[in-house]
Every structure is written in structure tokens, then in C-alpha cells.
Amino acid sequence: MTVEILFEKAFLFGDEWNANYLRRLLPDAEFICTDLLDKPYFAEHKPDLIYMGATSERNQQRAIAALRPYKDRLVQLIDEGVHMLFTGNSIDIFGEYVHIVEFDEVTTNRYDALGIFPFHTKLEMADRYYGSFLGKAQGIDFVGFKTQFGHMYDLPEDLSFITVKRGVGIHPGVSYEGIHKNNFYATYLIGPLLVLNPLFTKFLMKSLGQSDKLPFEDVTMKAYRLRLEEFKDKSRHIG
Amino acid sequence: MIRFVIAFIVCKLSIFGLRALGRRASHTPGRMALFICPDYIKYLKKPEHIICVTGTNGKSTVCNLLEDTLRKCGYKVLDNKFGSNTANGIAVSLTDGVNMFNKCQYDDCVLEVDELSSPKVYNFVHPDYVIVVDLFRDSVKRNAHPDFISDVISTNVPDDTVLILNADDIIGSRIRVDGNNKRIYFAVDPMPGEIVGEDNIINDASYCPACGGTTEFSFRRYHHIGHIRCRDCGLTNPKADNIARGFDAKEGKLYIEQKGQKYTYPLIQPSVFNIYNELAAISLLLEIGLKPEQIAQAIEDIKVTDSRYYENQINDIKFISHVVKGQNPIAFSVVSNYVKHLEGEKTIFMMLDDNIEIKVASENLTWYYEADLERLADDSIKHIYISGYRAEDMRYRLLLAGVPAERMTTFLDFNDVTEKVDFSLAPTFIMLFELYYYDDQLKVRAAIEKKLQSLGGER
Numbered sequence: 012m013t014v015e016i017l018f019e020k021a022f023l024f025g026d027e028w029n030a031n032y033l034r035r036l037l038p039d040a041e042f043i044c045t046d047l048l049d050k051p052y053f054a055e056h057k058p059d060l061i062y063m064g065a066t067s068e069r070n071q072q073r074a075i076a077a078l079r080p081y082k083d084r085l086v087q088l089i090d091e092g093v094h095m096l097f098t099g100n101s102i103d104i105f106g107e108y109v110h111i112v113e114f115d116e117v118t119t120n121r122y123d124a125l126g127i128f129p130f131h132t133k134l135e136m137a138d139r140y141y142g143s144f145l146g147k148a149q150g151i152d153f154v155g156f157k158t159q160f161g162h163m164y165d166l167p168e169d170l171s172f173i174t175v176k177r178g179v180g181i182h183p184g185v186s187y188e189g190i191h192k193n194n195f196y197a198t199y200l201i202g203p204l205l206v207l208n209p210l211f212t213k214f215l216m217k218s219l220g221q222s223d224k225l226p227f228e229d230v231t232m233k234a235y236r237l238r239l240e241e242f243k244d245k246s247r248h249i250g
Numbered sequence: 251m252i253r254f255v256i257a258f259i260v261c262k263l264s265i266f267g268l269r270a271l272g273r274r275a276s277h278t279p280g281r282m283a284l285f286i287c288p289d290y291i292k293y294l295k296k297p298e299h300i301i302c303v304t305g306t307n308g309k310s311t312v313c314n315l316l317e318d319t320l321r322k323c324g325y326k327v328l329d330n331k332f333g334s335n336t337a338n339g340i341a342v343s344l345t346d347g348v349n350m351f352n353k354c355q356y357d358d359c360v361l362e363v364d365e366l367s368s369p370k371v372y373n374f375v376h377p378d379y380v381i382v383v384d385l386f387r388d389s390v391k392r393n394a395h396p397d398f399i400s401d402v403i404s405t406n407v408p409d410d411t412v413l414i415l416n417a418d419d420i421i422g423s424r425i426r427v428d429g430n431n432k433r434i435y436f437a438v439d440p441m442p443g444e445i446v447g448e449d450n451i452i453n454d455a456s457y458c459p460a461c462g463g464t465t466e467f468s469f470r471r472y473h474h475i476g477h478i479r480c481r482d483c484g485l486t487n488p489k490a491d492n493i494a495r496g497f498d499a500k501e502g503k504l505y506i507e508q509k510g511q512k513y514t515y516p517l518i519q520p521s522v523f524n525i526y527n528e529l530a531a532i533s534l535l536l537e538i539g540l541k542p543e544q545i546a547q548a549i550e551d552i553k554v555t556d557s558r559y560y561e562n563q564i565n566d567i568k569f570i571s572h573v574v575k576g577q578n579p580i581a582f583s584v585v586s587n588y589v590k591h592l593e594g595e596k597t598i599f600m601m602l603d604d605n606i607e608i609k610v611a612s613e614n615l616t617w618y619y620e621a622d623l624e625r626l627a628d629d630s631i632k633h634i635y636i637s638g639y640r641a642e643d644m645r646y647r648l649l650l651a652g653v654p655a656e657r658m659t660t661f662l663d664f665n666d667v668t669e670k671v672d673f674s675l676a677p678t679f680i681m682l683f684e685l686y687y688y689d690d691q692l693k694v695r696a697a698i699e700k701k702l703q704s705l706g707g708e709r
Binding site: 020021023024025027028031032035046047048067068069070073114115136139141143154156158160201202203206207226227230231233234237238241242247248249 | 369387390391394395397398401402405451452453456457462463464610611612614615616617618619620639642643645646649650655
């Protein structure tokens with residue numbers, strides 16, 4: 012079992028703990044940490060799982076540059092069903108381009124992303140979105156948080172990952188969130204996603220053919236159920 | 251101009267009205283004024299010298315030091331203690347500083363400025379000096395990340411503003427690095443007995459802020475604070491003008507080197523965080539022309555008013571109450587580190603829910619996973635009592651951090667603390683409370699103290 016963590020030193024918003032949690036869940040796996048200047052392990056090998064978390068916008072551009080030479084290989088691995096999880100704004104890497112409206116709300120910029128999925132991202136640096144999220148996918152309730160300067164547009168619904176119950180989808184007014192194709196999962200949700208969503212983590216572990224026993228499972232399940240009640244409580248603000 | 255006049259009258263009247271009702275009027279009148287006249291702050295008459303203090307941690311302490319010192323030196327100083335540190339609050343404070351004819355009644359103005367309010371403040375206030383104490387990750391809700399905040403401040407500070415910057419902070423020290431501003435740097439040398447080299451989850455300077463290359467530390471104090479070098483472009487910390495070379499906690503002395511000369515100042519607090527704060531304030535005071543002796547004399551009797559820390563020995567239990575700035579992972583890490591290294595065995599009681607958010611939403615937990623809570627797995631911590639809606643989430647985070655399950659108890663209502671806690675477990679009892687729980691913690695503190703007194707010396 013091999014897990015490749017992409018650009019871990021750049022992670023933000025607690026996504027460091029998605030990687031740490033995977034290490035707890037898969038104690039016998041080999042973890043390969045690929046830095047921004049390294050050749051990715053997946054370029055010549057087939058890892059069982061690839062993970063990347065949220066980064067700054069500057070590091071997102073660096074990540075796109077680092078992955079661009081391996082775009083075709085990523086497409087191949089997605090098609091072959093390699094498990095991949097991308098959280099936070101790392102999802103934007105897979106779109107066609109990123110359009111930025113800088114903080115002064117006048118200067119704009121645009122750079123190409125990998126173009127693996129048909130969408131583009133618009134970043135508005137003076138209008139950061141922050142909110143909570145409740146959704147459902149694979150019969151599992153998802154809870155999480157979002158902090159992002161951008162939203163994605165034009166993604167066909169049939170490629171989406173989570174149906175929105177409360178909160179904002181890929182952009183305001185849309186009732187779906189994230190990307191799912193084969194075993195590729197990507198979502199803007201931070202949290203960290205794997206720690207806050209034990210049922211999804213169990214699903215992912217099973218899908219990888221691993222034990223789905225979580226560390227201190229009774230405690231995390233209790234915490235998850237309490238959180239879920241709050242997220243479902245209509246008297247509480249969300250989104 | 252007519253908009254300003256209307257906004258000014260509305261602001262003055264609402265400040266007067268709210269205060270007559272016993273309210274602080276810390277930001278609402280400012281919000282109304284800025285709504286009526288978006289460049290309201292620009293038209294308010296201001297003191298001759300404007301000093302702004304910004305950064306993630308330490309702003310309030312630096313402001314308090316500056317205000318107290320300047321007042322002791324005979325200056326009339328306007329501050330925003332009663333206004334919030336956002337543009338709305340600053341509008342209230344500056345309105346407070348003028349009479350009904352918009353005539354300013356102060357010599358100097360010391361403003362604490364929230365980093366994200368930079369565009370609304372600097373463009374209209376035009377500060378003579380800006381101190382950036384440090385730039386870290388803050389609450390995900392309030393803030394994004396230091397890279398972004400650094401850009402926001404850099405974009406909005408005027409070109410002729412003198413910058414007072416922390417040389418040990420490779421991110422904060424690069425504010426307006428391509429500008430023409432005069433730059434004064436301060437730094438704190440490795441201190442005797444200082445515990446360094448412990449790992450942190452957060453390091454926002456893993457990649458060089460100039461070229462994106464890989465960085466390495468020759469000295470790491472905490473997070474990205476220390477002496478850093480980029481392996482690719484060679485970027486390193488700027489050379490400091492004012493350097494804390496050491497301190498004597500017993501004698502209460504801080505030794506600072508300035509332009510090759512050594513000076514001794516009273517030490518306000520022996521923690522390295524507060525040495526940075528004191529040094530930032532001294533650097534500014536020197537820059538505006540005060541003599542080292544004058545500054546030393548003025549700060550001799552100043553105490554950092556610490557509503558954030560309280561200590562009381564009751565019979566054989568030392569009771570400590572310590573704030574944890576809400577959803578701020580760096581503050582939580584620092585407090586966890588402090589608790590770990592505090593001498594002797596201790597028990598901890600946490601009341602850390604966001605008192606405002608918990609009533610209307612479900613609190614963001616990201617900060618639990620960015621803070622170095624692994625420090626709390628130390629064997630000197632005999633038990634951790636966790637209260638609130640997020641107690642089970644905190645219990646899980648602490649289990650992952652290595653705290654044994656049998657060392658934790660959770661309960662919903664923090665008022666139950668006196669029934670839940672076994673005070674006999676350790677000689678030190680530490681209450682960690684979220685900033686917005688300040689008033690509640692005073693009541694809880696009183697209940698704990700009453701309980702401890704009733705126990706006598708039973709431990």
C-alpha cells in the first residue's frame with residue numbers, strides 16, 4: 012500500500028491532519044511526500060492513494076506548474092481507478108483555468124490549470140467566502156467548512172461529488188459540490204474532511220481494501236453525530 | 251462634504267446615545283458613519299502623529315505600552331481602546347478625538363488596526379508609522395492566511411510611512427519590501443533557558459516568500475519565527491536595528507542593543523512573546539526621537555494589564571486562569587506549550603467554545619487541528635476537563651494528540667466545573683477560557699475559588 016501526499020508543507024486550514032490521519036489509518040502503508048520541486052511518485056509508479064490539501068493561492072499556482080508535465084499521467088490514473096482525494100482549493104488545479112480579480116478589485120489575472128475537468132475557477136481576493144456545509148453523497152452525510160476566495164463554474168452536475176443540503180455548492184445557487192469520477196474525489200471542504208466525516212473515511216478505507224476501523228471510533232462517531240445535529244438544526248446559521 | 255457632515259452628526263449623536271444607555275459604542279456609530287460617507291475617516295481631523303499597530307498577535311499589548319509611555323512623557327494621546335480595531339471602531343475613536351467642530355484635541359494617535367481593515371484605514375488615516383508585530387495564521391473565519399494578509403497590508407500602507415518590523419518574522423518583515431519606506435527592524439536573540447526546537451504543525455515559511463524555494467532554519471523559535479534561509483535564492487532575515495540580547499527576570503531588566511550601543515530597559519514580562527511586544531514599542535519610541543533613558547524611565551512602572559492571565563494561590567492549590575484567543579491556532583499552541591512547561595503537575599479545565607458562534611451556528615474546528623495540542627499529552631498534566639458543545643470534538647483531537655482517554659472528562663455546562671473536577675490530582679489548576687467568555691469566566695473563577703477555599707488544605 013503506497014500513499015502519495017502532494018505538497019504537504021504547503022497545506023493550510025488543518026488539512027495537515029488529513030495527511031496525519033491517513034498515517035494513523037494506514038500504519039503499514041508507505042507514505043511518499045512529494046515536494047513542489049520533486050518529480051511526483053505517480054509519474055512512474057501507481058500509488059494506491061494520492062492526497063492533496065488546501066494551499067495559499069500562490070502555492071496553488073506553483074502546484075499547477077509542478078503537476079502540468081504529468082497531466083496525461085493523472086488522467087490515466089483517474090481512468091484506471093486510482094484513489095485520489097483533493098480537498099480545499101486544491102480542487103481548482105483540475106479545471107481549465109483560474110481567473111483572479113485581485114484585492115484592489117480592478118487588476119485581473121488568468122492562468123491555465125491542468126484542464127482535466129471541464130470547469131473554471133473565479134477567485135475574488137476582496138470577497139472571500141466562509142461558511143459551513145451539509146451535504147450527502149454515497150448515502151453519507153457530509154459536514155465541513157469552506158474558506159475560499161473562489162468558486163468553480165461550468166462543472167457538469169454528473170461529475171459532482173456531493174449533493175448540497177445546506178450551504179453553498181460549487182458556487183452560490185448551485186446544489187452540488189465537488190468532483191467525483193471513478194475513485195477520484197475532490198471537494199472544497201476543509202475541516203479536516205477525513206477527521207470530521209468518519210463515515211466517509213470508513214467508506215474510503217473499505218474502497219481501498221483496508222480495515223475501516225477508525226482510531227477511537229466510538230469517540231469520533233459521538234462527536235460526528237452531535238455535530239450533524241447542529242448542522243441539521245434549521246435555527247442555526249449555515250452557508 | 252455634506253455626506254461627511256451628516257455622517258459626523260449621526261456618529262457623534264449615536265456615540266452619545268449609546269453611552270448614555272451604558273453601551274460601549276465600540277463600532278456601531280462608525281459603521282453608520284462609513285455607510286453614509288465611505289471616506290468618512292479621511293475628513294476627520296487627526297492628531298499630528300499617527301501610529302498604527304497591526305499584526306496577528308500582540309497588537310493590544312504594544313498599543314498599551316505605547317500609549318502609557320507617551321502619556322508619561324507628556325503627550326496627549328488618542329487611542330482606540332474603546333473602539334474596535336476595525337475601520338468601524340477606528341471611525342468611532344477618531345470621532346471621539348475631535349470636538350463638535352471637528353477640531354482635534356490630541357498630539358498623537360495610537361491605533362490598533364485589524365489587518366483586514368488596512369484598505370479602509372490606511373488610505374484615509376495616512377499613518378506616519380506602522381508597526382507590524384508579526385504575521386501568523388489566525389482564525390479561518392476572520393482571516394485567510396499570512397501570504398494573503400501580507401499582500402493586503404503591503405498594498406495599502408502608504409509609501410512614506412515608516413515601518414517598524416519584526417526581523418525574526420520572514421513573512422511580516424517583507425511588508426512593502428519593494429517600496430520606498432524607511433524600515434526599522436527589531437529582533438530577539440536566542441534567550442538563556444529558552445526552549446526551542448519543538449516541532450510545530452504550522453510553519454508558513456516552508457517555502458521562500460520571495461522565490462518559492464525551500465527554506466531551512468538555523469534557529470527556530472516557534473512556527474516560522476527564527477533565523478531562516480532560502481536554499482535557492484539565499485533570502486534570509488533582515489539585519490535588525492534593535493536587538494534584545496538577553497534579560498534578567500529576577501532583576502526585571504531587558505538588554506537591548508541599538509546601533510552597537512547597549513541599553514538596559516525595565517523588563518515588562520519575561521515571556522519571549524512580550525519581549526517582542528516591548529521591543530516593538532521601544533523601536534517606535536526611539537524612532538520618534540525619545541531617548542533610551544527617557545523611555546526606560548517612563549516604562550519603569552508600566553505593567554501589562556493582563557486581563558488574559560490571572561493567578562491566585564488558594565491553600566495548597568495554585569489557580570491560574572489563562573485566555574485562549576478564539577479560533578487562533580498560534581495562540582492555542584503557545585498556551586499549550588506554556589502549560590506543558592509550567593513547573594510541576596497540573597490539571598486543566600477548558601471552556602473554549604466560541605461563545606458567539608455556538609449560539610447561531612456550528613463552530614469551525616479547523617484550529618484544533620492546526621494547534622500543537624500534542625503538548626498536552628505531557629505526563630505532568632494529570633487530567634483535562636473539557637466543557638461545552640465542542641467537548642467531544644476536543645476529546646477526539648486530544649486522543650489523536652496522545653492524551654490517554656482516562657485523563658479526560660467532558661461535560662456540557664462549564665458551570666458544573668466545581669462538581670466535576672477533582673482538585674486533589676495536582677497542585678496547579680489551570681482554567682483555559684475563550685476570549686468571548688471573559689465575563690462568564692469571572693463567575694466560574696469565583697465559583698472555583700470559593701470551592702478551593704472550602705476545601706481548605708485538604709489536598
